[in-house]
Amino acid sequence: MTMVFMLLCSLSTLAPAHALQLTDDRGVSVTLAQSPQRIVSLLPSLTESICALGECQRLVGVDRYSNDPASVKILPTVGGGLDPNIEAIVALRPDVVVLATSSRASQRLESLGLKVVALEPKSHADVQRVLKKLGALLDIPDAAGADRVWRLIDSGVSAAAQSLPASTRNTRVYFEVSRGPYAAGESSFMGETLTRLGMKNIIPAALGPFPRINPEFVVRANPDLIMVGSRSADAMKSYPGWGAIKAIREKRICLFSPEQSDVLIRPGPRMAEAARIMAQCIASKAGAGAG
Structure with a gap:
C-alpha cells in the first residue's frame, strides 16, 4: 500500500504538458493543449522565423514561396498564402497553421477543426513582437529565442548603417516593391531600414506601409536613387515622364x-x-551627386 501511495505521489509531481494561450494579430485568442509539434506555415517570413528560433523540424508543410532555409524546400507545399490547398493542409494533420492576417483561409481551416494563428509583421517593432509570439507558441524562453534572434537582426542593421560613408546620408530614395506600382513607405519595415541607413524615403508614412501610388508622384518627387526588383523593372519603362527623373538620368538604379x-x-x-544588400547598393550608386 505504501509503495502504491509513493508511486501516486511521484506521478503527481510530473509536470503535465501545459496549455498555451495567445492572442494573434486578428485579436483572436487561440488555445492549444500543448506547444505544437506539427506546424504548417503559409507565410515565408513566419517559416523563416520558426527556423531562426531553432524549430524548423516542427514544420510539416509550407506555402509555395517559402524557400529559406534550404531544408524547407523538401517539405510538402500547400499552395500560396492567399490561395492554399485546404485539403492538402488537412492531410498533413497539423497541430496549428500559421498564416498572414490577410489570408482568406483562416475561417475555412477553423471550420474544419484546425487551430490557426494569424501573424503579419509590417514594421521592425512588429517583427520583434511576432518573434515573441512565435517563441511563446513554440514554448521557447525569450532569452534563448526571440530576444537572441532580434539582437542579431538589430545589430546587423546597425552594422550595415555604419558601413556607409557620410556622403550617402540623406539620399532621397524610391523603393518599388512590386508592379502597380506599389512602394515601400516610411512606415514599412523596409522604409524603417532605409531610415536607419540614413536615407530619405520619398513615400511619406501618411500614405501607409506599402501604398499603390501614381507614377507621376515619383516624377514630382524626383528621387536621387531608385531601388527595384528585376521582376518589376520592365514595367518602369512605360511610366510617363520617368526619363526626367534624376535617378534615371544619372543611372542611379x-x-x-x-x-x-x-x-x-x-x-x-x-x-x-x-x-x-541595400547598403551595398547605396554605397555603389549614391554619394557624390546624390542629395
Missing part, C-alpha cells in the same frame, strides 16, 4: 535579383541581410 528581392521583402530574421 539598384536592380535586385529575385533571390535578393526575396530577402528584401520579408519582415523576419533576414532583415540584417536585407540591410547589407
Whole structure:
C-alpha cells in the first residue's frame, strides 16, 4: 500500500504538458493543449522565423514561396498564402497553421477543426513582437529565442548603417516593391531600414506601409536613387515622364535579383541581410551627386 501511495505521489509531481494561450494579430485568442509539434506555415517570413528560433523540424508543410532555409524546400507545399490547398493542409494533420492576417483561409481551416494563428509583421517593432509570439507558441524562453534572434537582426542593421560613408546620408530614395506600382513607405519595415541607413524615403508614412501610388508622384518627387526588383523593372519603362527623373538620368538604379528581392521583402530574421544588400547598393550608386 505504501509503495502504491509513493508511486501516486511521484506521478503527481510530473509536470503535465501545459496549455498555451495567445492572442494573434486578428485579436483572436487561440488555445492549444500543448506547444505544437506539427506546424504548417503559409507565410515565408513566419517559416523563416520558426527556423531562426531553432524549430524548423516542427514544420510539416509550407506555402509555395517559402524557400529559406534550404531544408524547407523538401517539405510538402500547400499552395500560396492567399490561395492554399485546404485539403492538402488537412492531410498533413497539423497541430496549428500559421498564416498572414490577410489570408482568406483562416475561417475555412477553423471550420474544419484546425487551430490557426494569424501573424503579419509590417514594421521592425512588429517583427520583434511576432518573434515573441512565435517563441511563446513554440514554448521557447525569450532569452534563448526571440530576444537572441532580434539582437542579431538589430545589430546587423546597425552594422550595415555604419558601413556607409557620410556622403550617402540623406539620399532621397524610391523603393518599388512590386508592379502597380506599389512602394515601400516610411512606415514599412523596409522604409524603417532605409531610415536607419540614413536615407530619405520619398513615400511619406501618411500614405501607409506599402501604398499603390501614381507614377507621376515619383516624377514630382524626383528621387536621387531608385531601388527595384528585376521582376518589376520592365514595367518602369512605360511610366510617363520617368526619363526626367534624376535617378534615371544619372543611372542611379539598384536592380535586385529575385533571390535578393526575396530577402528584401520579408519582415523576419533576414532583415540584417536585407540591410547589407541595400547598403551595398547605396554605397555603389549614391554619394557624390546624390542629395
